[in-house]
Amino acid sequence: MKKIRIGMFSWESLYSIRVGGIAPHVSELSEALAAEGHEVHLFTRGHENNDEIITGVHYHRVTCDQIGGIVEQMNMMCENMYNRFLNVREKAGEFDVLHGHDWHPVNVLCRIKAEFGLPFVLTFHSTEWGRNGNRYGDWWEAKEISRREWLGGYECSDVITTSTMLKKEIQQIYKIPDYKLWKIPNGINVGKIKREVDPGNIKKHYGIHPCLPVVLFTGRMAYQKGPDLLIEAAARVLKKKNAQFVLIGEGEMRAHCEYQAHKLGIGNSCNFLGYAPDNTVIDWFNACDLVCIPSRNEPFGIVVLEAWDASKPIVASDAVTLVENFKTGIIAYKEPSSIAWGLNYILEGLGRNRMGEKGNDLLKQKYNWKTIAEKTLEVYEKLVEKHKSSF
Known part of the structure; x- marks a missing residue:
């Protein structure tokens, strides 16, 4: 042309x-x-x-x-x-x-x-x-x-x-x-997110024990993105397993989600960072153990590509059509108990690295x-x- x-x-x-x-x-x-x-x-x-x-x-x-x-x-x-x-x-x-x-x-x-x-x-x-x-x-x-x-x-x-x-x-x-x-x-420009980092040091910087697994949410704190569903799912996960949840983003639901975490007694396990610069977001993509995308509606899901660029496994709601269940991530229903099941599945180490690597391969081929x-x-x-x- x-x-x-x-x-x-x-x-x-x-x-x-x-x-x-x-x-x-x-x-x-x-x-x-x-x-x-x-x-x-x-x-x-x-x-x-x-x-x-x-x-x-x-x-x-x-x-x-x-x-x-x-x-x-x-x-x-x-x-x-x-x-x-x-x-x-x-x-x-x-x-x-x-x-x-x-x-x-x-x-x-x-x-x-x-x-x-x-x-x-x-x-x-x-x-x-x-x-x-x-x-x-x-x-x-x-x-x-x-x-x-x-x-x-x-x-x-x-x-x-x-x-x-x-x-x-x-x-x-x-x-x-x-x-x-x-x-x-x-x-995505392949390699945009991937960094060689020390996950333990990043966790310690935010007061998180370096050995604790971290679930990352990043995006608008809005009804569409479902952060409140993740908070309820986190409460279920924390009954069985010790973990930390890092939520990056601003929006009309942030205050509600902070109150929700406090009311559920998991405030100390949920870290609300608000708006964060690119370097902080990239650090957490590389330091976390998995990425959760609990959206009620998701037109595409650029966060999926960013997670795959860092070779991280994903737990996503069925609004996210990019993820292939049990291959490049776990698909859950748009409700807390299903999301919690998916989080526990990956936190227990089942297919964690394999899913992230397959997502990375797909990223290079198609996106x-x-x-x-x-x-x-x-x-x-x-x-x-x-x-x-x-x-």
Whole structure:
């Protein structure tokens, strides 16, 4: 495929404002596309308006006042992205394809499409329904976010989903036809997480006995991610086995989970670290004995790839479709006693190393960014040819 000019739009990236899993996806995919010889311009939020080239990717950061609700903030971001896009387009030339991520940039993508006829691809990383478990009721912002998800799915030429489960969820909620849908998984730069560390020293630094096994949870402390299910499961595990639980992340459920642990009498065995820098998270991936992903809804599960990169076994709920039961991890039902059974199975040493190693092998074969970039370019190629033939 000849060199193409790609406009990538995301509210977060690794080298601007970071929020969650979209940031590594967008930056690392952009780098892989640039490595294939394509010109990638990433429009994203920043603390100031500036331009920078990082690992071959042109970053165009726009400021966005963090006042008002999330919808109001994204309205302002889209307005600023539109103005920046006009400036970049004038200097760099016409773009071949635009690629947005989640609902946040939908307004600017639709505006550019309407004014310049440029088609766009939209990657869904999750849905508002999945994030909230259909619990938002009359919350107008959630309904507006859902409306923009629908609008993006309707206006875009192609939709990329990261898993079969998310594809089905999107089809059920927004009735997007099959011909628009592509399934392309998330990825990781192999070796990003793996480090040679002294697990005992890391545990001692946090007041944990170096010989005690550690179960790691990392992610948003939110209903979707199920940290409360893990706390209840931990109470069951601790009746049979001495262990420690390390939970990294912030969110609306953190205070509830801390109270829950105290009420269950396991507060001394649960370590809530809150938001932690990358080096701390990487240390714990390498120092822990297993990783637990108790999600109620999981569109993909980048934590799975990170755990496999460190060759760690996983206990995951059946919302996580990447894990093959008893081969690359243990699959549990979305309830505490089932999660506890899975944790005990691995803590007792049954297949621990074998599962982590098989996950690492799969990671190298299927979830590296070069492979994912090649699949993404197939979507672009189809879109560019279709766009040309329409003239």
